[in-house]
Amino acid sequence: MVLHRAIHAARVGDLAALRELAATDHLTPAISDAQGAGLAHHAARCGRLDCLRFLVTEMGLAADERALNRATPAHDAAATGHVRELQWLVEQGGCDLEAQDASGATALHLAVRFGCLVVVEWLLAAGGRLSALETNCGAVAAHYAAAKGDLACLELLLRHSPG
Template sequence: MESPGGSGSLRGDISFWADRTPVHEAARRGEILQLQQLIESGACVNAVTYDSITPLHEASLRGQTQCVKLLLDAGAQVDARNIDGSTPLCDACASGSIECVRVLLSHGAKVNPPLYTASPLHEACMSGSPECVQLLIEVGANLEAHDCHFGTPLHVACAREHLDCAKLLLQAGANVNAAKLHETALHHAAKVRNVDLVELLVEFGGNIYARDNRGKKPSDYTWSSSPTAKCFEFYESTAVNRICQEFLFSVSFLGISRVEF
């Protein structure tokens, strides 16, 4: 078998090599002229390494927009998967490169590839790129995509303390009380002790009494007397007062003059 960079390879062929090819290296480094020369000489743009990484993965992960364009125009497979199942769009979102994301989407990249791992939206939330998150939402990203390790994109945004990303997801209709092993985004916000996240999640209906698989409420993950703990104390006391008021109103409405506890 000839080298992936040799003239005997077809640009659209799939090859399997343990090491990165010159095309991989040029794409990774953003060497546009070198990449163009390799393509023109017949190098395979879909050559894969032992972990199934293509040159398009390399360029996308490093935000090399011009290289991404060159590879796609030369026949690179836009939804190729690496050994982890990630597509170039996942990698572009991980890099936070909105330009690469736009190029990949314009070439037909699936915003909701059938993955069992992190989706492009997960990756955008992980990298903390509100621009990528907004664009993915606009083109129909699944807000409730579930990853066995991370949960939903909202879980990821809160675990990484990316407030802007979390707000965009919630405004788009993400389920604030979606659970991963009964753990909600509010549990994550409590664990990282982020008051702004806690307030945002409660504003959108986060359940302060939700219990995870250990039977713990979000407030159980805060330090006593910390700003986050005080925040939860306020919401819990407010909730109790509201319940009492509703109960007393019901009693009054029914005409009951005396209530014994």
């Protein structure tokens, strides 16, 4: 019951419910779904920045916790197009943009795969060698854009890394 209530609160942005669970010592880092995604994952993937801030800064949950597939909340924010949450996770939560999940995908791979152009733009502007990182099967982000037929993402990636 607490598990479902906590995950639901993180997903819908019910900060009051999260605070209530915390006040009764029912909010713990051990709360996760069947895929190992914790509360920070759910808040990030649903665009609930206030809940994400609370969970990480006040409750001490790890901003870069890993689900069973090794994805972080930053992966989830990128895949669902939530750039504010992604920015906060990187700038305030200390998440590594080069972190790779079990398949080798980074936040950029996922943003491109799901056509989140604003996230792709921010990730490329954030710097690093993101566009050159390969998944376990050797795919770079441009491969995802080309396979999907996403010309806007592909052009953006190629402008950023013409090689």
